[in-house]
């Protein structure tokens with residue numbers, strides 16, 4: 001990706017030297033909070049409008065949509081990845097920070113444009129760089145859980161050492177694999193803004209774990225598709241390089257539930273899948289990338 005010299009986002013919060021004390025938002029130790037966010041009072045009217053618009057936009061019935069929350073980029077979270085040595089402050093990461101800030105800026109431009117074309121206003125998310133552990137509105141999180149989005153504070157949380165794991169542990173190398181990770185989390189922010197995520201969190205209350213997992217897969221695949229939509233517009237700007245998309249698709253493959261489970265435990269438990277198989281993740285990422293249309297990212301109904 002030809003990212004150098006392009007705009008970098010101001011929405012990066014660098015908490016890498018805070019040893020997890022940053023954020024300061026309290027939280028109750030609940031990693032997955034039902035989204036409420038800013039939707040109190042007048043905001044709820046906005047939410048209703050957004051849900052209806054989203055329904056129209058994505059081509060599904062708003063009364064039946066299943067929205068979603070994010071438990072991180074990876075299934076399960078927390079116990080599947082061994083933490084690597086913390087070198088979040090290493091100079092080498094300064095360039096990586098610039099890269100992340102540039103990718104984030106590009107997602108801001110893309111989503112602002114898409115929202116605007118629908119008469120909506122995109123609100124930029126913040127991206128918190130942390131080192132080892134962090135406190136968010138969704139509770140306390142360890143880097144071992146992988147990058148995640150917290151709907152409660154509208155922030156993406158990323159420990160950039162994850163990029164090394166992606167490369168070395170998961171076999172997903174390349175800049176654009178990393179860009180895909182950021183774009184996937186931003187995809188959850190889009191789901192949050194459009195009310196899909198809140199709806200999902202409501203619906204999964206009281207569901208069996210297996211059903212909630214199935215719902216989660218649909219939400220995760222949509223975030224992959226949204227990442228693909230972003231990549232589509234990035235390609236139109238002429239800043240993708242040969243191999244970029246392949247690199248993102250490979251990342252989607254390597255972090256598919258089945259591939260990860262095979263690697264981690266030697267067998268797969270389909271009922272426990274909550275992010276989608278390698279095949280599904282690649283398919284939806286490719287789908288968003290191909291058309292750049294949100295209407296092609298309707299993972300909420302039909303086969304996935």
Ligand SMILES: [Zn+2]
Pocket residue numbers: 070071072073074184185188220223
């Ligand atoms: Zn996700």
